[in-house]
Amino acid sequence: MSLLPIKRLIVVGSILVFSIGTARAQTPSPEAMAAARDLVTTLKLSDQYKALLPVILLGLKPALVQDRPEIERDYNAMMPTIADAYTPYYNAMVDGIATVYANSFSVDELHQIAAFYRQPVGQKFLGKSQAILQQSAQIGEDTGRKAAEDLKTSLTQALRQKGHKL
Template identity: 65%
Template sequence: MVRRLLIVACLLLLSASAVRAQTPSSDAMTAARSLVTTMKLADQYKALLPAILLGLKPALTQDRPEIERDYETMMPMVADAFEPYYTSMVDGIAAIYATNFTAAELRDIEAFYRQPTGQKMLEKMPVISQQALAVGQEIGRKAADDLKARLTEALRQKGHKL
């Protein structure tokens, strides 16, 4: 019985130290929050709100003009209600950065983003990401078509009817 308790205690100590190792330092969290602010991630999230509301509008208003009018007048209230989500988003993303980088590394990254080239990268990143996604999808589609044709031919050569 004592041996089992000792084993359980050791496991608890090991798991607690593993959790502590994954918890970022306050210095790293401070640096990460500053980086996330410099990267304007909250602004990018705020820019999504109109699209979210536009997507919700048909389901909520049901093409009824009287509901649409009230829906439109509620927009400032909705934007205010979203403010805590922006804060949570900044904290959550900061924690991710702080877990993956040291405080010094985060300050180095932020220094880059504060420079004109870093600012340009932040400005261009949405368009670049969209273009890169399109390229990836197109090449992935071509690769899948090619692989399908090759595999189909190889299976036919083995006598399978496809």
């Protein structure tokens, strides 16, 4: 797994963790929650949450296995049961993000958003959004780096004109 998807999963997980406290402030109606869960499924967010388990296990493995083959064998053998133990956390993540959506949009809006993402253009957007986000982030990083370099040069020149030795 490359680093960018891992970062995205960490960001999604972080957003969820910070949003759960906010989401508890309001209790959405059952109809709103059903519409929000449908949207979460349509957006394939639940697939992203399912992908967190291997990332978590990969992060835990070095600390637990400690380069010992006998522990690694047992660790690997335990993976199917670990997946079952993860289910409550997975369900909590889906419910938490659904609550955020349910508190942010009306039931009608949730249905409209889900309908958009079910259309070919919505599916195309979902399919391309990861690459677009990565490219956009790269553009932001490149532009920020260039701006910082230019600002440093300008500020250095201005400070030198005032007699400072840099």
